[in-house]
Amino acid sequence: MQPKIKLSKSLLRRNYNTIRGLKKPSWLKVKITNSNNTQFTKNIITQNNLKTVCEEAACPNIHECWSKNHATFMILGDTCTRSCSFCNVQTGMPNEVDIFEPLKVANAVKKLGLKHVVITSVDRDDLSDGGASQFYKVISSIKKKSPSTTIEILTPDFYKKNNALDILKDASFDIFNHNMETVRRLYWDVRPGANFERSLNLLKSVKQHKKDVFTKSGIMIGLGETFEEILIVMDDLLENNVDFLTVGQYMRPTKFHYPVHKYHNPSYFKKLENIAYSKGFKLVSASPFTRSSFHADEDFKKLKNLVA
Numbered sequence: 627m628q629p630k631i632k633l634s635k636s637l638l639r640r641n642y643n644t645i646r647g648l649k650k651p652s653w654l655k656v657k658i659t660n661s662n663n664t665q666f667t668k669n670i671i672t673q674n675n676l677k678t679v680c681e682e683a684a685c686p687n688i689h690e691c692w693s694k695n696h697a698t699f700m701i702l703g704d705t706c707t708r709s710c711s712f713c714n715v716q717t718g719m720p721n722e723v724d725i726f727e728p729l730k731v732a733n734a735v736k737k738l739g740l741k742h743v744v745i746t747s748v749d750r751d752d753l754s755d756g757g758a759s760q761f762y763k764v765i766s767s768i769k770k771k772s773p774s775t776t777i778e779i780l781t782p783d784f785y786k787k788n789n790a791l792d793i794l795k796d797a798s799f800d801i802f803n804h805n806m807e808t809v810r811r812l813y814w815d816v817r818p819g820a821n822f823e824r825s826l827n828l829l830k831s832v833k834q835h836k837k838d839v840f841t842k843s844g845i846m847i848g849l850g851e852t853f854e855e856i857l858i859v860m861d862d863l864l865e866n867n868v869d870f871l872t873v874g875q876y877m878r879p880t881k882f883h884y885p886v887h888k889y890h891n892p893s894y895f896k897k898l899e900n901i902a903y904s905k906g907f908k909l910v911s912a913s914p915f916t917r918s919s920f921h922a923d924e925d926f927k928k929l930k931n932l933v934a
């Protein structure tokens with residue numbers, strides 16, 4: 627008999643189908659696979675007192691990812707200084723930075739045997755560097771314990787933290803990801819604390835600071851954006867030398883979050899993927915369940931092979 631796993635409250639709160647009249651289509655049914663590996667992943671995370679975006683964001687892929695021991699670590703606490711209307715992470719005044727976090731993350735990465743790991747964080751507008759030095763320390767700590775593990779960071783926009791990229795420029799990461807999340811017109815409603823141009827500039831600056839890393843960005847669709855607006859985001863990202871695009875279906879975490887305007891058919895994602903490739907992205911992942919860190923390890927291998 628498979629062991630029963632107990633996941634966090636955020637997962638239990640999950641309710642994707644709350645917009646009146648908009649029924650979740652069959653292709654968004656999640657396959658639940660509780661395995662020993664899933665429980666093992668959960669144990670490592672709990673024992674090290676770590677947070678994952680898998681749980682905090684109520685990701686629909688958690689069963690698949692955790693059954694392969696893949697988890698995306700969310701550093702710098704579980705409380706975000708922004709309040710994006712799509713996001714399940716709690717907003718408020720965060721706790722102090724945990725000085726042992728770099729070691730704990732590195733221990734977990736080693737125990738899980740990860741060949742590729744994604745590290746993300748909440749927004750920390752309260753810190754003078756936006757949390758960049760903690761990213762640096764986590765990366766260094768992972769590299770010490772697992773030198774061959776490749777590292778992908780998914781960062782906030784480091785608004786008014788001009789020192790952040792200087793801190794990160796000597797860090798040993800392989801992919802820099804910053805999600806655009808949506809089209810320019812919807813920023814005010816969906817990402818009120820963010821700015822479309824600022825996010826693009828961050829991606830551009832990273833390429834200038836670190837020519838050897840891949841840059842990656844993603845959007846959610848189904849928020850009310852038009853087809854043409856999606857194509858414009860693609861063009862904007864390419865103008866700023868972004869290598870890898872992810873496109874996934876927005877799923878409302880609770881009835882208090884931004885509503886889903888449309889559940890797009892898998893064929894629509896395929897169409898967007900083909901267009902994105904024809905426009906010039908090196909790699910594209912577009913599907914209803916695509917998330918920034920979904921299959922990130924396999925995608926990184928593909929990217930490396932493409933440029934080898």
Ligand code: SF4
Nearest residue numbers: 680685688691919920
């Ligand atoms: S897709 Fe990413 S966030 Fe979601 S469960 Fe997998 S690793 Fe976690």
